[in-house]
Amino acid sequence: MRNRFCRTEKLLSCFFVVFILLFRMAASAPAEEIRKPKILILNSYHQGVDWTDGIMDGILSCFKKEKRDADLYIEYMDTKRNRPDKIFPSLIELYNLKYQKKKFDVIICSDNNALNFLLRHRDQLFPNVPIVFCGINNFRDSLIAGKKQITGVTEDHDIKGTIELALRLHPETEHVAVICDNTPTGLADMEKLKPILFGFHKKVDFIKIFEFTGKELQQKLQSLVEVDNVCAFYLGSNKGSSEWIRNRSTKNWSAGLRRW
Numbered sequence: 001m002r003n004r005f006c007r008t009e010k011l012l013s014c015f016f017v018v019f020i021l022l023f024r025m026a027a028s029a030p031a032e033e034i035r036k037p038k039i040l041i042l043n044s045y046h047q048g049v050d051w052t053d054g055i056m057d058g059i060l061s062c063f064k065k066e067k068r069d070a071d072l073y074i075e076y077m078d079t080k081r082n083r084p085d086k087i088f089p090s091l092i093e094l095y096n097l098k099y100q101k102k103k104f105d106v107i108i109c110s111d112n113n114a115l116n117f118l119l120r121h122r123d124q125l126f127p128n129v130p131i132v133f134c135g136i137n138n139f140r141d142s143l144i145a146g147k148k149q150i151t152g153v154t155e156d157h158d159i160k161g162t163i164e165l166a167l168r169l170h171p172e173t174e175h176v177a178v179i180c181d182n183t184p185t186g187l188a189d190m191e192k193l194k195p196i197l198f199g200f201h202k203k204v205d206f207i208k209i210f211e212f213t214g215k216e217l218q219q220k221l222q223s224l225v226e227v228d229n230v231c232a233f234y235l236g237s238n239k240g241s242s243e244w245i246r247n248r249s250t251k252n253w254s255a256g257l258r259r260w
Helices: 002-027 050-066 084-099 112-125 159-169 184-200 214-226 239-247
Strands: 038-043 071-076 106-110 131-136 150-154 175-180 205-210 230-235 253-257
Touching (some): 050 131, 184 205
Parallel strands (some): 038 071, 131 150, 175 230
């Protein structure tokens, strides 16, 4: 429930910015020129990813609630199943073909790969179009330094606080299994995690399962079933792996899943 609330809160903050942009656009236009705004929604991942589907649900519900009519153009970059460096050239060609004669009023982008794509190629594909981003991990001001008409909502996961809370809720815990897959999200979280683990090394034993995905990761996870009093934290974005952990949680094995 808390994760769902945090997601909703972040989306509302993001879309508030979008509606401010659209309001200014409408207020500055003569009455006879008022038209439906054209909005491109650029999702890093594919339809069916929980987080991405949640963002789309949030966007559509916000427009419905505000009774704001708009021409929405929705793209899924599919970068969870295709490496960005491999698929970006094809996406540049595709978007140029589809949108070279379109003038968008704003672009909403979700997650890091979509933002990185726009930072590199906006001038070529969508010159002077404002960008509103959400779901950005490991954000630094330098990422958008010198860029105009770009704002949004970042993510900052409290990994240390989550471990502390889990240990308070499960004081019998002897082992903490930290699972990071090799998705971009998992690798970024792993770097944040490394210095945090040292502060807990006298309290619990850490079982580290890093940089595995698919069947190899599930084989590693299978070994946890034999360990008593273990709390498992999944830091990544592989839906199948997180569901596997949840389905095998027992009274001696609690799962602290990363599902933002």
